[in-house]
Amino acid sequence: MMNLSKEQLKDNLHKVQDTIGQMASKCHRQPKQVHLLAVSKKKPAEQIRLAFELGQKAFGENYLQEALDKQQLLFDLGIEWHFIGPIQSNKTRDISANFSWVHSVDRLKVAKRLSDQRPAHLPPLNVCLQVNIDNEASKAGVAPDQVLELANNIMALPNLKLRGLMAIPAPKESFKEQFETFKRVHDIMQKTPEMDTLSMGMSGDMEAAIAAGTTIVRVGTAIFGQRDI
Numbered sequence: 001m002m003n004l005s006k007e008q009l010k011d012n013l014h015k016v017q018d019t020i021g022q023m024a025s026k027c028h029r030q031p032k033q034v035h036l037l038a039v040s041k042k043k044p045a046e047q048i049r050l051a052f053e054l055g056q057k058a059f060g061e062n063y064l065q066e067a068l069d070k071q072q073l074l075f076d077l078g079i080e081w082h083f084i085g086p087i088q089s090n091k092t093r094d095i096s097a098n099f100s101w102v103h104s105v106d107r108l109k110v111a112k113r114l115s116d117q118r119p120a121h122l123p124p125l126n127v128c129l130q131v132n133i134d135n136e137a138s139k140a141g142v143a144p145d146q147v148l149e150l151a152n153n154i155m156a157l158p159n160l161k162l163r164g165l166m167a168i169p170a171p172k173e174s175f176k177e178q179f180e181t182f183k184r185v186h187d188i189m190q191k192t193p194e195m196d197t198l199s200m201g202m203s204g205d206m207e208a209a210i211a212a213g214t215t216i217v218r219v220g221t222a223i224f225g226q227r228d229i
């Protein structure tokens with residue numbers, strides 16, 4: 001596994017922040033409206049620690065056990081942890097107890113468990129609904145025409161705070177196609193009550209996502225380098 005030096009991480013974080021700032025300005029948005037979530041899956045705890053020391057506070061993880069192991073090693077930092085991976089219902093207890101945000105809720109059963117299992121001393125869990133925006137058979141997520149119903153049901157759950165939508169579109173050939181897809185997610189968000197968050201845009205398509213109104217970009221490779229598979 002290739003670990004980056006603190007200098008390399010600093011460079012990468014600055015480049016990503018610059019991209020966010022430039023794209024936001026170009027679209028007449030405030031750079032502060034676009035939050036950077038550093039996706040640290042498959043990267044060791046020490047890389048997260050260095051990125052945290054460089055000012056990055058929010059980290060996204062896909063695999064529960066890997067995330068819990070790293071949280072234990074980094075308990076001394078005030079990291080804001082986001083769960084962004086597929087959710088098996090037998091994992092909801094640990095997810096609900098150990099994260100501030102979950103981006104990948106796509107069914108009511110999982111949402112109910114996350115709400116029921118949220119520890120009483122913690123504030124409501126922030127959740128985004130993952131929307132299968134390109135209607136891909138292989139992909140997780142609620143169908144676009146089911147978002148409103150799921151959102152209405154989730155709003156009734158006491159220990160969740162519905163924040164918005166998350167999407168991982170199918171790869172696109174051009175900026176224009178990326179933008180149009182993200183724009184459809186944006187339009188669904190605007191039509192759904194309570195929502196203030198769009199979690200979309202990764203290393204390869206964050207500019208189009210910013211142009212389409214995203215509020216959280218989830219960036220891994222552009223910060224930490226390539227991952228081992």
Ligand SMILES: *Cc1c(COP(=O)(O)O)cnc(C)c1O
Pocket residue numbers: 039041062084085168202203204218219220221222
């Ligand atoms: C891995 C991952 C990312 C980051 O992808 P990069 O291309 O490395 O920036 C973002 N979101 C999700 C859900 C991921 O699984």
